[in-house]
Amino acid sequence: MSNLTLKQLRYFAALARHGHFGHAAEACAISQPALSMQIKELEETLGTMLFERGARQVRLTGFGEVFAERVREILRDVDELGDLARASRDRLVGRLRIGIIPTIAPYLLPRIIGDLTRAFPELDIQVRETLTPKLAQELSDGLLDTAIVALPVSDPAFAEVPILTENFVLVRHARQAGQPAPSREKLRGMRLLLLEEGHCFRDQALSFCSIPTGRPREGLDGSSLSTLVQMVGAGIGVTFIPEMAVEVETRSASVSVTRFDDAQPCRTIGMIWRRSNPLAGQLDRIARVIHCACQAG
Amino acid sequence: MSNLTLKQLRYFAALARHGHFGHAAEACAISQPALSMQIKELEETLGTMLFERGARQVRLTGFGEVFAERVREILRDVDELGDLARASRDRLVGRLRIGIIPTIAPYLLPRIIGDLTRAFPELDIQVRETLTPKLAQELSDGLLDTAIVALPVSDPAFAEVPILTENFVLVRHARQAGQPAPSREKLRGMRLLLLEEGHCFRDQALSFCSIPTGRPREGLDGSSLSTLVQMVGAGIGVTFIPEMAVEVETRSASVSVTRFDDAQPCRTIGMIWRRSNPLAGQLDRIARVIHCACQAG
DNA sequence: GATTGGACATAAGGAAAACTTATCGCGAAA
DNA sequence: TTTCGCGATAAGTTTTCCTTATGTCCAATC
Structure with missing residues (x-):
């Protein structure tokens, strides 16, 4: 129902990088439940699991990997938007x-x-x-x-x-x-x-x-x-x-x-x-x- | 301070397309002040004006135009993310x-x-x-x-x-x-x-x-x-x-x-x-x- | 030149989203 | 079995976001 959020994509990228909810949450400067909820909502929005929650580790699913690649590109592009603005200000x-x-x-x-x-x-x-x-x-x-x-x-x-x-x-x-x-x-x-x-x-x-x-x-x-x-x-x-x-x-x-x-x-x-x-x-x-x-x- | 939001970019794209706060807001299914505020916040985040508020019309600034181009690409990529997920679900x-x-x-x-x-x-x-x-x-x-x-x-x-x-x-x-x-x-x-x-x-x-x-x-x-x-x-x-x-x-x-x-x-x-x-x-x-x-x- | 109307900005209050702390439950290790 | 690490869930609070109402400016009109 709810739309995709950049925040969700950022959290997703962090979790994909760390493979650990706690560490990813820390990297995002939020609490672990907050990250859990956002990831969950992202998965619900997509209608697909992105991570495989194992007992001892969190892993990207096959789709999660191709998703992660795209997300990284998008986040980079978005960050470039900010750079663009900063550059054109001066x-x-x-x-x-x-x-x-x-x-x-x-x-x-x-x-x-x-x-x-x-x-x-x-x-x-x-x-x-x-x-x-x-x-x-x-x-x-x-x-x-x-x-x-x-x-x-x-x-x-x-x-x-x-x-x-x-x-x-x-x-x-x-x-x-x-x-x-x-x-x-x-x-x-x-x-x-x-x-x-x-x-x-x-x-x-x-x-x-x-x-x-x-x-x-x-x-x-x-x-x-x-x-x-x-x-x-x-x-x-x-x-x-x-x-x-x-x-x-x-x-x-x-x-x-x-x-x-x-x-x-x-x-x-x-x-x-x-x-x-x-x-x-x-x-x-x-x-x-x-x-x-x-x-x- | 606050970060860029996809919502802001979507509103921005709508306003860029319509050149009119009221119409753009309607297209986004929100009220005109809501759109005004988001645009304002976007501009503050970027530190640059995106639109030139004329008396009778709203126009993109020079930077706004190059910005709009990029934003359109990003929004397209993001929407493709959803498609990607939907496709890989089946x-x-x-x-x-x-x-x-x-x-x-x-x-x-x-x-x-x-x-x-x-x-x-x-x-x-x-x-x-x-x-x-x-x-x-x-x-x-x-x-x-x-x-x-x-x-x-x-x-x-x-x-x-x-x-x-x-x-x-x-x-x-x-x-x-x-x-x-x-x-x-x-x-x-x-x-x-x-x-x-x-x-x-x-x-x-x-x-x-x-x-x-x-x-x-x-x-x-x-x-x-x-x-x-x-x-x-x-x-x-x-x-x-x-x-x-x-x-x-x-x-x-x-x-x-x-x-x-x-x-x-x-x-x-x-x-x-x-x-x-x-x-x-x-x-x-x-x-x-x-x-x-x-x-x- | 006063007035009217269109259009965006601002204000205030309320709904929704998001985050926090606390707790649960599960699986693995001891 | 107990303990511990880790993610999910619950409850409550803060923040964000949106709405309606109102303000302000400018141009068009009489």
Whole structure:
């Protein structure tokens, strides 16, 4: 009637090892009758005798022997469960699903993944690159563990930790190199090339220029910073890119880069995760590692 | 502090499957708080969170997922334990160690093993051939499960079941073929070839001739019935062999076989096993199979 | 923005399980 | 026969586990 118990299996294993109720009971730190009862109940549950109670000795039955073998395996596996938990409590193990927005991914991801892998070799890192709203949704749904986005996200369910703050630079055609940075008013008069809608970087750029984000704009939208820079190089207009993208994107285009002196446009990159995530503490450690990774560059 | 419990693992598996405390509890046929408490205790035992309690849903943590995988395996193994027991309750499985005396083994063993293997294909039969006292000792020590010997053994610790009763025949030289069976008095005057001391068959033959068994005898002792028959064929004396040995042993020797008319000498072959052996019932079944095997011949 | 409802946690009390000490009974050894 | 070792059984107590009732939080709804 009653189900099998791990306790019964442990007692059984002890008795099988000692071949003596008294000694086995002592090894289990219980009294001999307690062990007798558990063994008896185990045998009743199985409907088979496990031990042959001789006058002077207790012996496993034939079935008891094959049973004992299996039980030893099971107990070992169960004990390994505990080890597994203990191990994963300290060091970070298993899968870590990171979301990241497209205006960060190409520039920071190699360094981030490198440093994380070095810091947590047992971590299986999976990356998903898409826009912030989708990342937030997937984070909520438990499809992601954390995301690297531009702050603030301002979702009360998420914890936010800043990673780095970086300026935007103006990208103009190469022939405009050396010209001073235009004022915002002048900027609004230029043909400003931006990312497609949905990219937070688009909104941040518009915001810097004091242009309402909702309003339909004339002009072309690019699907990546790389595309935008190439368009600038072709003389189609100007654009912004974040500082971290400068080196990569302006290398092979006839463009010039201009930094603003005062009131520099900037964005804050940060990590977010569900507050309810029990990994919160370890995500904090990860955030610190990523922080260092980004500062170092 | 408290140890892992199978119950906890079962509840955990249910919750992992349902992702909902209420539903999982229902599936386990317990109340929701009971499940909550067990899960909580499991998590405390492990020192790690297994589930992420969201506002609207319950999700496994990363560690919880790898944990769940292992737990499923363990639960499956444990359930197989029950199956294993249930299976071995009916049909006979595992090792069966049979002891048998030398004056039976060559003649009955092939048929016995054949029939047993046919009746219980999952039985792993091991045979040990030696004299009755040694068999009895090994049976007591648990080195054998059963033995096929001449009854009675009269050990109160052993159960005895007769298998067959067979007569002894007198083996004389071929030139004496057709001569009537001698009386016991005449027998005592002949040179009687017997097995070495320790063989019960020796004692039974002596007993038939009303010769005290303990007394030192003139004459030669053979180590097997085959040897004895060959010696008879060489004209050295006469001997007894059991009926079952006639066909095999007298085929290639110049001997004649004589059966007694009245007061035929005989022995009863039977199976013995420890009364305390929980397999007693199944040994009974085996005895019946062997019984049939011997009758059929 | 107050309210309602769903869902898990907590509390308290009671039923069941498990352990303890004491004792019995059996078989072997002295 | 007595004695002794050892496992089974009995009775009582502690611990565990489950139940019902209640609390709390959060999200959805009006």
